[in-house]
Amino acid sequence: MPTCDVCGNTYDKTFTLEQAGRRGTFDSFECAIQAFAPTCAHCQCRIIGHGIEGEGKIYCCAHCARHAGLKGVADRA
Structure with a gap:
């Protein structure tokens, strides 16, 4: 087995x-x-959805991406 x-x-x-x-x-x-699953560059949680990519890193959500300094990101368009 x-x-x-x-x-x-x-x-x-x-x-x-x-x-x-x-x-x-x-x-x-x-x-x-x-x-x-990749790990969020800000909070280190496992990303099991689409995530947000910016500046060569991946984040679990727009909140974490903004906290890391990315501009113009949103969870919903």
Whole structure:
């Protein structure tokens, strides 16, 4: 039976994700998020939505992006 790369759980319903040459086996989306989701450059939370990119960094929301000094960003257009 496959083993989760993050938590080490042996599980018969694991799945594999592949992104930009990285590959991982996981037993839950929670573990996959910990391994693959980017981290907000301001608050360090995992970004599981679209996020906001600016000046080479990614933020979880407009609030964090503005706090980091980005201008003209909004969560809703």
